[in-house]
Amino acid sequence: MATAPEITSIPNPERRAVITGIGVIAPNGIGTEKWWEATRAGQSGIGRITRFDPSQYPAQLAGEVEGFDAADYIEQRMIVQTDHWTHMALAATQMALEDAQFDPEGKDPYRMSVITASGSGGNEFGQKEIENLWGKGPIFVGAYQSIAWFYAATTGQIAIKYGMKGPCGVVCQEGAGGLEALWHSRRNILRNVDFVISGGTEAPIGPYALTCQLTTGRLSLESDPEDAYRPFDSRANGYVPGEGGAIIIVESADHAEARGAPQVYAEVLGYGATNDADHPKRSTADGTQLGRAITLALERAGIGADEVDAVIADAAGVPEADAAEAQAIRDVLGNEVPVTAPKTMVGRLYGGGAPLDVAAAVLAMRDGVLPPTTNLDSPAEGLDLDFVTEPREAQLRTVLVNARGFGGFNSALVLRRP
Amino acid sequence: MRRSAVTGVGVVAPGGVNREAFWDTITSGRTATRKITFFDPEGFRSQIAAEADFDPHAAGLDDQEINRMDRYVQFAVAAAMEAVTDAGLDVEQIDRDRTAVTLGSAVGGTMVLERDYVVVSNHGQKWLVDHEYASPFLYQALVPSTLASEVALKFGAHGPSVVVSTGCTSGIDGIGYGHQLIQDGEADIVISGASETGISPISMACFDPIKATSRRNDDPAHASRPFDRDRDGFVMGEGSAVLVLEEFESAQARGAHIYCEVAGYANRGNAYHMTGLRPDGAEMAEAILDAMAQGGIEPEDIDYINAHGSGTKQNDRHETAAYKRALGDQAYKIPISSIKSMIGHSLGGIGAVEMAACALAIDRGVVPPTANWENPDPECDLDYTPNEAKRKQVDAALSTGSGFGGFQSAMILARPQELQEVGI
Numbered sequence: 001m002a003t004a005p006e007i008t009s010i011p012n013p014e015r016r017a018v019i020t021g022i023g024v025i026a027p028n029g030i031g032t033e034k035w036w037e038a039t040r041a042g043q044s045g046i047g048r049i050t051r052f053d054p055s056q057y058p059a060q061l062a063g064e065v066e067g068f069d070a071a072d073y074i075e076q077r078m079i080v081q082t083d084h085w086t087h088m089a090l091a092a093t094q095m096a097l098e099d100a101q102f103d104p105e106g107k108d109p110y111r112m113s114v115i116t117a118s119g120s121g122g123n124e125f126g127q128k129e130i131e132n133l134w135g136k137g138p139i140f141v142g143a144y145q146s147i148a149w150f151y152a153a154t155t156g157q158i159a160i161k162y163g164m165k166g167p168c169g170v171v172c173q174e175g176a177g178g179l180e181a182l183w184h185s186r187r188n189i190l191r192n193v194d195f196v197i198s199g200g201t202e203a204p205i206g207p208y209a210l211t212c213q214l215t216t217g218r219l220s221l222e223s224d225p226e227d228a229y230r231p232f233d234s235r236a237n238g239y240v241p242g243e244g245g246a247i248i249i250v251e252s253a254d255h256a257e258a259r260g261a262p263q264v265y266a267e268v269l270g271y272g273a274t275n276d277a278d279h280p281k282r283s284t285a286d287g288t289q290l291g292r293a294i295t296l297a298l299e300r301a302g303i304g305a306d307e308v309d310a311v312i313a314d315a316a317g318v319p320e321a322d323a324a325e326a327q328a329i330r331d332v333l334g335n336e337v338p339v340t341a342p343k344t345m346v347g348r349l350y351g352g353g354a355p356l357d358v359a360a361a362v363l364a365m366r367d368g369v370l371p372p373t374t375n376l377d378s379p380a381e382g383l384d385l386d387f388v389t390e391p392r393e394a395q396l397r398t399v400l401v402n403a404r405g406f407g408g409f410n411s412a413l414v415l416r417r418p
Numbered sequence: 419m420r421r422s423a424v425t426g427v428g429v430v431a432p433g434g435v436n437r438e439a440f441w442d443t444i445t446s447g448r449t450a451t452r453k454i455t456f457f458d459p460e461g462f463r464s465q466i467a468a469e470a471d472f473d474p475h476a477a478g479l480d481d482q483e484i485n486r487m488d489r490y491v492q493f494a495v496a497a498a499m500e501a502v503t504d505a506g507l508d509v510e511q512i513d514r515d516r517t518a519v520t521l522g523s524a525v526g527g528t529m530v531l532e533r534d535y536v537v538v539s540n541h542g543q544k545w546l547v548d549h550e551y552a553s554p555f556l557y558q559a560l561v562p563s564t565l566a567s568e569v570a571l572k573f574g575a576h577g578p579s580v581v582v583s584t585g586c587t588s589g590i591d592g593i594g595y596g597h598q599l600i601q602d603g604e605a606d607i608v609i610s611g612a613s614e615t616g617i618s619p620i621s622m623a624c625f626d627p628i629k630a631t632s633r634r635n636d637d638p639a640h641a642s643r644p645f646d647r648d649r650d651g652f653v654m655g656e657g658s659a660v661l662v663l664e665e666f667e668s669a670q671a672r673g674a675h676i677y678c679e680v681a682g683y684a685n686r687g688n689a690y691h692m693t694g695l696r697p698d699g700a701e702m703a704e705a706i707l708d709a710m711a712q713g714g715i716e717p718e719d720i721d722y723i724n725a726h727g728s729g730t731k732q733n734d735r736h737e738t739a740a741y742k743r744a745l746g747d748q749a750y751k752i753p754i755s756s757i758k759s760m761i762g763h764s765l766g767g768i769g770a771v772e773m774a775a776c777a778l779a780i781d782r783g784v785v786p787p788t789a790n791w792e793n794p795d796p797e798c799d800l801d802y803t804p805n806e807a808k809r810k811q812v813d814a815a816l817s818t819g820s821g822f823g824g825f826q827s828a829m830i831l832a833r834p835q836e837l838q839e840v841g842i
Contacts, residue, residue: 002716003744005707009684010419011601057549081692109689110704118583120560121526127545130535130620134542138462138623146624147692147822150525151562151583156823159687165701168687168825169591172526172563172581180580187598211538211549212531212560273578273604275519275570280486281555289576292515350561406557407567409579 006110009167009191017186017268018418020261021100021249022359023092025201027063027242027346031095036363039371040391044345046225046240051205059219061228062205063242063347081144082157083122084243085203088352089154090161092247093197097162100249101262102195104162111255113166113193114159115185116247117177117200119350119405122149124206158197166193174405175314176273178245178354179413183271185250194255199355201245213241216281216406218318229348230375231315231341232322232383239317242343245352246359265362266415269398270301276408283321287328290314290410294332294400297412305333307398308414310370310388312357314402315341317348319380325402326383333400340388342371354403358415361399365417370394422600422608422680423669424831426505426662427774428497430613432468432655432761435477436500440771441778444757444786445807451638451653451762456617464631466638467617468655468762472496483568486555488527490767491568493658494613498569501660502609506674509573518577518605519570520596521660522588522612524766524821526562526581529618534559569609577605585821586726587685588612589659589769590829594683596663606665611774613658614767621765622654628693630730640790642763644727644756645734645802647793652728655762659774666834677777681713681814681832688824695732695820699740702818705828706744713830715814717748720830722785722810724772724817725802727756728763733820735797740818740826742800753810755803759789769819769827776815776831785810813838 022032027045029035038045046063054060065088070079073091082090097103104112126149132140147153152170159168167188171180178200185196204213213219220228220238229240256264272293276284298305311333314325329339342360343349349356364370370392379387396417403411429436433443433450443450451468459465474484477496484492502509534556538547558564566579578599582591589612596610625631632651634641642653669676684705690696710716725737741749757775764771779785784807791804814832
């Protein structure tokens with residue numbers, strides 16, 4: 001007989017996944033409570049790019065995390081081996097573990113995993129090294145290029161730092177990847193993992209990364225932050241990119257209960273993912289596939305449309321994509337459910353965006369308040385949803401989070417307060 | 419429990435750019451490693467690679483697809499078309515809402531990213547690059563998710579689509595992801611696999627300073643030497659493979675040719691080092707044991723092991739130890755081979771190409787060899803199937819992978835019980 005493995009990845013549908021810890025690094029606040037306070041108050045973190053001189057580029061705004069010093073969280077040796085994107089993830093991981101009051105030291109390593117989302121990896125680190133290559137020559141490329149810029153760097157470094165040997169993952173779906181990472185954490189919890197460091201961050205504010213983003217035609221070219229990222233508004237004109245994100249602890253419900261976790265924010269209850277498979281570049285104006293993702297999420301959660309108390313929208317900021325999302329929400333949930341998009345205060349964070357929205361969803365449920373969508377003054381014609389434009393008190397038990405990614409990715413996640 | 423049948427196989431690899439040419443290459447023991455021709459490798463430590471002579475038009479891609487798709491996306495689309503055709507699926511007839519795409523890649527669109535970078539930076543001279551010189555599809559190169567979105571678009575697949583990027587285990591993990599979607603009822607058909615085309619200056623330069631790649635530049639045909647005493651690193655390759663996975667009962671019901679099924683899949687982290695491996699192989703052994711336990715597979719059931727066998731000193735030792743740890747004495751009796759000896763190491767793509775090799779080994783009863791195996795290494799003392807393919811009935815094949823980030827993956831493909839011939 002073969003030796004038995006430490007864990008066997010046969011799915012057990014009885015196992016449940018809950019969120020027990022959050023760590024946030026966002027343009028409008030470092031640390032979950034600081035960010036949440038700013039978000040509830042409608043304070044924006046978007047401004048003119050300072051990471052480099054953006055004067056020559058048509059888009060000059062971004063949500064940058066001001067005052068973040070990697071040395072406050074991680075040792076120098078690690079800082080030089082990793083990109084800014086990984087620095088923020090390591091810092092957010094530390095916060096999330098503290099929030100969950102969980103010390104991985106001495107725990108069964110095979111029952112702990114790391115599953116993060118990445119949009120564009122360590123692109124700033126990569127630009128420096130490719131500049132060395134083409135500007136000076138191959139021998140000037142540093143030894144850490146091979147481990148710093150690739151999309152798996154963040155998951156790998158977190159797993160090594162905290163001694164986690166369970167199934168690890170890295171998922172890429174541009175802006176939708178964060179929800180997939182959380183649901184894939186649940187897939188692994190069904191397969192006998194107990195504790196997953198999930199979510200993700202992004203650092204897309206480098207000259208070359210911005211150049212790449214400009215080719216989509218979806219960035220706002222406005223110079224005043226209030227004019228720039230205005231999803232669902234009649235003056236919607238694209239979006240502003242941002243950096244940061246959230247690390248989310250997804251834990252088996254039994255494990256959280258057995259160890260006396262300080263809080264269970266929400267259960268990861270249902271999920272749906274679809275692809276428009278419509279056009280290689282254009283935003284689809286058709287909400288059918290996003291609507292189907294929402295329907296699938298409700299079905300998996302085993303709840304009716306009337307049980308959704310609020311929606312955190314993807315909020316593309318591109319008129320046709322906004323119309324598609326509004327149509328999807330209206331078709332599946334009707335037009336009475338409150339809809340908000342707090343990412344107007346930070347920009348689109350790609351791999352970090354959906355995890356930050358999940359953080360907003362669970363804290364909204366905890367505190368009974370929906371954060372506002374800023375810059376939404378007059379909804380575009382035909383978008384007759386209940387948009388939350390001022391902080392609003394609300395009893396929330398179930399919140400739906402939408403996320404989409406360039407390339408037709410649609411995702412919807414149902415979270416429920418215990 | 420829902421099971422995953424493999425019903426279609428498509429491959430783009432060095433030495434032959436479709437399934438049959440690939441099978442011919444790896445069973446004949448021919449090596450496709452050569453001096454790099456894609457760029458002038460002068461000044462690089464490692465100047466050799468296994469390049470694929472791929473013609474996208476011949477593979478059926480149209481001019482617009484070729485223009486907007488990076489090479490690794492073209493490979494995957496070509497492999498996916500071959501796999502879907504092989505499976506006998508009519509994309510107009512299948513339920514495309516229940517058709518998923520799960521593909522792996524470690525370095526994504528680096529070729530286009532580098533090509534455009536050279537222009538916008540004017541040969542590395544400008545940090546503040548000139549965006550006006552960027553090509554219109556450059557963003558698709560920045561985000562590796564393009565691999566999944568383009569394949570989904572090609573077939574109109576409206577199910578879940580994802581790119582898995584776990585370094586050099588991305589290929590096994592991409593297929594494993596698809597298997598889990600079928601198990602969990604999230605999809606009925608999955609276009610799964612991986613693709614990588616990393617033979618570009620920046621990718622080659624990554625591995626030079628850490629001495630991961632071979633510098634047997636004067637003898638490229640014999641440079642990839644897994645498990646051989648004189649191995650000195652891996653040889654970069656490129657390639658893609660796609661397996662069509664289908665929910666087992668529905669594949670049976672439509673009378674599909676079933677190559678094999680996914681009997682088990684697992685991945686682990688070694689929680690040790692981004693690039694280094696501990697010699698004991700403990701975490702890879704755990705992944706193997708998990709995959710075996712899922713399928714109820716005993717060491718005696720495994721007829722072939724397709725090794726990661728990258729040809730680095732550390733890897734081949736680590737992997738040999740992992741096999742002994744997981745399989746005990748049986749490890750000495752199972753034929754093992756590394757097809758990287760012939761087609762190089764295509765990073766995130768290779769795991770899927772190796773799963774394709776396993777599916778074909780089961781289907782055709784042949785174990786491909788490890789080429790260039792000449793001198794035994796006392797630390798690698800198993801049967802590596804040196805230089806010549808072996809005829810052998812293969813009912814279960816194990817494949818393993820190791821990746822930067824400390825990832826260890828294992829997958830077992832097996833002939834389904836109901837399709838096994840009754841012995842006397």
